Amino acid sequence: MKRYIMKKNLMALLVVICFLIMPGLLKAQFSITANVGGTPSVSGASLLNFDGTLPSVLTLANAYQVSGGGYGANYAQPYFSGSTASYFGENPANGADNTQYIAVYGQGTATFNFSSPQNYFGLLWGSVDTEDSLSFYNGNSLVGTVTGENAIGPSGDYGDWGINGTYYVNIMSSIPFTEVVATVPVSSFEFDDVAYAPVPEPASCALTAVGLGILGLVRRKKRA
Numbered sequence: 001m002k003r004y005i006m007k008k009n010l011m012a013l014l015v016v017i018c019f020l021i022m023p024g025l026l027k028a029q030f031s032i033t034a035n036v037g038g039t040p041s042v043s044g045a046s047l048l049n050f051d052g053t054l055p056s057v058l059t060l061a062n063a064y065q066v067s068g069g070g071y072g073a074n075y076a077q078p079y080f081s082g083s084t085a086s087y088f089g090e091n092p093a094n095g096a097d098n099t100q101y102i103a104v105y106g107q108g109t110a111t112f113n114f115s116s117p118q119n120y121f122g123l124l125w126g127s128v129d130t131e132d133s134l135s136f137y138n139g140n141s142l143v144g145t146v147t148g149e150n151a152i153g154p155s156g157d158y159g160d161w162g163i164n165g166t167y168y169v170n171i172m173s174s175i176p177f178t179e180v181v182a183t184v185p186v187s188s189f190e191f192d193d194v195a196y197a198p199v200p201e202p203a204s205c206a207l208t209a210v211g212l213g214i215l216g217l218v219r220r221k222k223r224a
Contacts, residue, residue, distance in 0.1 A: 028136060028144035028175040034152045037082015038168030040122045040195035048194040049088045050100045057115075062108025063182075066190075068098035070161070075103040075188035078126025079166040088193040097126070101192035102182075110182040110189075112196070117176035120197040126190035127165045128152055133189075134171070137179040146171055168193075 033041060040047075048055050054065050070076035077097040085093045092098075101124075104110050112121075117138070125132070125148070132148040148158065151169045159165065182189055 028173045028177070030144060030146055030150070030174075031172040032146065032151055032169065034125075034167040034169045035082075036164060036167055037084055038170070039083050039087040040168075041170040041172075042120045042122070042195065042197045045120060045122070045195040045197040047088055049090055050102055050192060050194075051090075052100070057112050058102075059111045059113065060102070060104075060108070061111075062106065063102060063104040063110045065100055066103050067100050070096075071103075075105060075190050076127050076161040077101055078124050078190055078192050079161070079163050081163045081166070082168075084124055084168055084193060090193065097124075097192055099192070101126070101190060104182050104184050104189040106188070107183070107185060110191075112180040112194070114178050114196065116198055117178055118196045118198050119173050119176050120171070120195070121173070121177075121180055122168065122170045122195040123191045124193040125151065125167050125169045126192070127159055127161050128167060129158055129184070129187055129189070131184050131186060133183050135181045135183065136173055136175075136177040137181070138175060138177050139179075143175045143177055144173065 048058070050065060054060070066075070066077070068077065078101055080090065080092065080094050080097055085091065090097070090099050102110050121134070121136075128148040128151060130147060130149040132151075134146045136143050136145070151171075152158075152167055182191065
C-alpha cells in the first residue's frame with residue numbers, strides 16, 4: 001500500500017511539472033484570416049479602438065497614440081472600409097482613419113498585457129509590411145510570432161496606404177497567451193481596433209496528452 005501511494009504521488013508530481021514546463025517548449029499553431037474591410041471573427045470579444053485614454057492593457061515604448069492623420073514618411077493611418085469602423089463605433093465608415101490609432105516606429109514596441117490567458121487576437125493592420133511583427137507570450141515564454149507576410153501571404157498588397165493595404169487580421173492561437181508585443185525593425189507598424197478573447201478551457205490537448213502519457217508509463221512500471 002505504501003509503495004502504491006508513493007507511485008501515485010510521483011505520477012501527480014510529474015503531471016504538474018509537465019504542465020509548468022511544456023508552455024515553454026511548445027510553439028503555437030496559428031489560424032489566421034485577413035480581409036480588407038473585415039471584422040473580428042470571435043463574437044463577444046473585448047474591443048479597443050484607442051479613442052480617448054490609452055487602455056490599461058497597452059504599454060508603448062517609442063510608439064505613439066496618434067490623433068488621426070499621417071506623418072509623412074514616418075507612418076500613415078490605417079484605412080477604413082467594409083464593416084470595420086461601424087463594428088468598433090468609429091467614423092467615418094470609409095476612408096483614411098482619422099480617429100486615434102497606434103503607430104510603432106523604428107524598433108519601438110506596443111505591448112498588450114492581459115490579466116488572464118487569451119487565445120484570440122484581432123487588429124485593423126494598416127499598410128501591412130513584411131517586417132511588421134506580433135510576438136505572443138505565455139508568461140515569459142514565447143509561443144509564436146506572426147509577421148505581416150504570415151498575415152496576408154507573399155502576394156499581399158504591401159505598403160499600400162489606401163484601401164487595399166489595410167486588412168482586418170484575425171489570429172487564433174493553439175496555445176494560450178498573456179502578452180502580445182507589436183514591433184518593427186524599420187519603418188512603422190500602424191494598427192487600430194483591436195479585439196481579444198479568452199481561452200475557453202484551462203488546458204490544451206497537448207498538455208492533457210502529456211499527462212496521459214506519464215500515467216501510462218507509471219502503470220506499465222507498476223505491472224512490471
